[in-house]
Amino acid sequence: MNKDKILITISGLDKVGIVAGISNTLAQLNVNIEDIKQTIMQDHFVMMMLCDMSSSNNSFKTIKEELIKSGEEIGMEVWVQRKEIFDKMHTI
Amino acid sequence: MADFNEKDIIETIQMIKVHHLDIRTTTLALSLRDCISEDIKIAGDKIYKKITKYAKNLKKYADDLENEFSIPIINKRIAITPISLIGESAKNPDYIYLAKILDEAASEVGVDFIGGYSALIEKGCTKGDEIFLESIPEALATTSKLCSSVNLATSKAGINMKGVLKTADIIKKSALLTADKDGLGAAKFVCFCNSVSDNPFMAGAYCGINEPECALNIGVSGPGVVRWAIENMPKDAPLGEVANTIKKTAFKITTTGELIGRELASRLNIPFGVIDLSLAPTPAKGDSVAGIFQAMGLEQAGAHGTTAALAMLNDAVKKGGIMASSYVGGLSGAFIPVSEDAGMINAARQGVLTIDKLEAMTSVCSVGLDMIAIPGDTPATTIAGMIADEMAIGMINKKTTAVRIIPVPNKKEGDWVKFGGLLGEAPIMAMNKLDSSVFVNRSGRIPAPIHSLNN
Numbered sequence: 267m268n269k270d271k272i273l274i275t276i277s278g279l280d281k282v283g284i285v286a287g288i289s290n291t292l293a294q295l296n297v298n299i300e301d302i303k304q305t306i307m308q309d310h311f312v313m314m315m316l317c318d319m320s321s322s323n324n325s326f327k328t329i330k331e332e333l334i335k336s337g338e339e340i341g342m343e344v345w346v347q348r349k350e351i352f353d354k355m356h357t358i
Numbered sequence: 359m360a361d362f363n364e365k366d367i368i369e370t371i372q373m374i375k376v377h378h379l380d381i382r383t384t385t386l387a388l389s390l391r392d393c394i395s396e397d398i399k400i401a402g403d404k405i406y407k408k409i410t411k412y413a414k415n416l417k418k419y420a421d422d423l424e425n426e427f428s429i430p431i432i433n434k435r436i437a438i439t440p441i442s443l444i445g446e447s448a449k450n451p452d453y454i455y456l457a458k459i460l461d462e463a464a465s466e467v468g469v470d471f472i473g474g475y476s477a478l479i480e481k482g483c484t485k486g487d488e489i490f491l492e493s494i495p496e497a498l499a500t501t502s503k504l505c506s507s508v509n510l511a512t513s514k515a516g517i518n519m520k521g522v523l524k525t526a527d528i529i530k531k532s533a534l535l536t537a538d539k540d541g542l543g544a545a546k547f548v549c550f551c552n553s554v555s556d557n558p559f560m561a562g563a564y565c566g567i568n569e570p571e572c573a574l575n576i577g578v579s580g581p582g583v584v585r586w587a588i589e590n591m592p593k594d595a596p597l598g599e600v601a602n603t604i605k606k607t608a609f610k611i612t613t614t615g616e617l618i619g620r621e622l623a624s625r626l627n628i629p630f631g632v633i634d635l636s637l638a639p640t641p642a643k644g645d646s647v648a649g650i651f652q653a654m655g656l657e658q659a660g661a662h663g664t665t666a667a668l669a670m671l672n673d674a675v676k677k678g679g680i681m682a683s684s685y686v687g688g689l690s691g692a693f694i695p696v697s698e699d700a701g702m703i704n705a706a707r708q709g710v711l712t713i714d715k716l717e718a719m720t721s722v723c724s725v726g727l728d729m730i731a732i733p734g735d736t737p738a739t740t741i742a743g744m745i746a747d748e749m750a751i752g753m754i755n756k757k758t759t760a761v762r763i764i765p766v767p768n769k770k771e772g773d774w775v776k777f778g779g780l781l782g783e784a785p786i787m788a789m790n791k792l793d794s795s796v797f798v799n800r801s802g803r804i805p806a807p808i809h810s811l812n813n
Binding site: 303307316346348352354356358 | 362367422428
């Protein structure tokens, strides 16, 4: 289902343990990672993860809160959004 | 596996985080035609019940969507059938009572504003309309969420000049009754030519009598995003290319609004109405229509060339937006309020943006002379002249025009006024001192223009 696709954007200074920290939280929440891309923007590390939350028993709200919390623990800003907003905005 | 493009993701997040892309309003339009009663108390009860039933979850669901898409939804509003029509069948048409009921219902469901304390009098008043008009200043002074509007002219009916003078009086009284808040009452009132029955923006939102039972109308915002897109272009890029960039940006802004609108309508289990393609500024730095003119290459809003820049902007926003949505409506044009736009405020403060220039600008965009603070001692006849001019622009050009001005009590040209929040702040602007009184006191109706006879 389209509604179950979420995009997580993590940004901040590059350091050890970013992927591990976020992935670990996702595993605990039973959210599946489908794709990961990363880039450097204005000296900032930016990682984007496409995930599917259809198998998770947690609500979007909980998933978002948990991810933001684990982002804070490693000093990274985390954005969690339903993927639809990107699909709508950038495709005709 | 679904695909995604990292540049798109970063652009979207920048649009929201840095350049103030937001959903300006989600407005529930609700018909109150079935609330009419001979007894005003019964009408009031029906109105309260209907509003609190339909709008019960508006705020909660909008907040949920804000969280899911990480895009701010600034205002949640309700627009109702012009209340003049609902109250006039009552034996005791106590409109102040209805105003309080509407305000209470709006507070109960947690919306920011409720609009529709309105009358449509372009051709003249009914007895009920006359009683209603008298109630507007007190209604605005004794409520906090209520917004009021009056339609004074259309391209088909002409301009009700008696109504224009009466409206000038309403504006003066509304400001005076709220003198302790710098005339805030007048900021919650707007008069129109060719008012729009599915407009989601305040102060002029109402649910037209030709509208369905209910619908969800959306207003997006994004002057900051448009400015950013233009600033990223070379300074010598031809205007055709600039227009194209605006179109592409408007498309992105509008699809987002459409997505949120459809999702919210579906959760509320009501039909999606329209998306209003307007660029609505806020006092926040960068979220400014005047900033777009600067990005296009004008020193400030008010420079010669501003009207041309605004005409192109307004048109390009529509061309880009129309592709992005099935149903476009409302006002759909760039807004040029003074006190709500940091760039306009600056230009007005320096005296380079005048009311005359603003009037010229309203001939190429929606909506009109908006959020302009003027000296409190401006005669009602001068305000009436100002309204008549604006109505004429709308009538002849078959477009919506409006006037929302605040004659700030006890303040004079050059003084400063702060309304707070989205209403912003502004200097008191200079008015033309010439006398219009004999003209506006002639009363009667300016006949509809020849091109209204198009059958």
